[in-house]
Amino acid sequence: MRVAAFDCGTNSLRLLIADVDAQGQMTELRRETRIVRLGQGVDATGEFAPEALERTFTAAREFAEVAAEFSPEKLRFVATSASRDVKNRDEFSAGIFGILGVVPDVITGDEEAHLSFLGATVGHDAKRGPFLVMDLGGGSTELVLGTESVTSAVSMDIGSVRLTERHMSVDIPDQAQIQAAIEDIDANLDKAAEIVDLAAPRTMIGVAGTVTTLTAGILDLDSYQRERIHGTHLRVADIDDEANELLGMGREARAALPYMHPGRVDVIAAGGLLFARIAARIDTAVKGVGAELDIMVSETDILDGTALDLARRQS
Structure with missing residues (x-):
């Protein structure tokens, strides 16, 4: 079909x-x-x-x-x-x-979580689960836990655009603005942890443009290369370093990055901070129960999940 x-x-x-x-x-x-x-x-x-x-x-x-x-x-x-x-x-x-x-x-x-999970986990061996899919958008961010299907999910009203408009709508944010954004992120994660067990996943899969753009920076790509970004494994320290570098850049410097889409220039710093805080929080939770977290990046996401779900509905 x-x-x-x-x-x-x-x-x-x-x-x-x-x-x-x-x-x-x-x-x-x-x-x-x-x-x-x-x-x-x-x-x-x-x-x-x-x-x-x-x-x-x-x-x-x-x-x-x-x-x-x-x-x-x-x-x-x-x-x-x-x-x-x-x-x-x-x-x-x-x-x-x-x-x-x-x-x-x-x-x-809830449906956004289901479609994101379907798109992000397609082709993955269930033995690598439980999976936590993090869909980091402009207005909201979903955390979706499951193995072969969703077991719990939460949608947080924070994303790269919302955080930028709330706290960081300047060229280079100062420490007070960054701290305000961090407090907003952490408060949302505290609430999310009441719904989704952040210590449960063994593989975290990050999806959407903020995540893939930061990955292009970590890989130091000379252009946006979807095939190289997909399936990349990341360390918390590398995500944190990349996020901090973007927070210290002016708009002109961010726009000059060879992999940066012009439409993400204004919001990528806030999105990077959000990615870094989530990754660190989940990694700490998983290590707290004596396990290890594998952080992966996927170029398949809610869009792919929507296509798959549509075909299944009509077949």
Whole structure:
């Protein structure tokens, strides 16, 4: 079955067109990403800004043309954190329906967790579990625990865009601003630990653009190379070092990094800090029970999970 999956988050709109066979094996035909910053200002205003909607609709029109070239049998458009929080959701939904002919599916945090877990763990040996999938987005971050299926999950209302807008909307944040962001992150992790056992995983899989971009920096890549990033194993110390380096860079220096997408320049420092705090917290919890944590990076995520789930539903 040929499917087209759209994932609309706080920061990006993405498209995956793939063929999925009866055994659930997926062959990717086209993958596209556009940074649209749909969640611009949502944390403060509670609604989509007109310019954010227009950026998203422009990207959706482009993606509609791409999808038409492949004639998918089924389409699904999922929208996550930012779209759950707004007062003018109907305007967004009507615009997407007019462009793609499908109503955006504004999924719950629980379904977002399920789809992220499905996409991130596909092909992994269950013996390496339990897995903790960390989906670090612009508006929210999901922590999803499971082995062959999800056993617990939590969605935290912090991400690279929200943290930037709340605490670090300057070129180079000072220590007080960084500390405020750390306290916000740690408070959310304290609440998350009441729902998800942070000492349970043996493999942590980080997904989404912040994670993969930081990994490109740790690997010192001269361009963004998806095939080299996928499956990388990271150390907590390396994540922390990379996050601290980004926090000390000005916008111009971040923009000059050869692997940096222009749409991530303003929010990557806050996202890196979030990644580092989560990785350190989970690593400490796992070591506290006498075990070791393997931290991996995956280029497959909620978008892949959406495509797989769509094919399974319709087969």
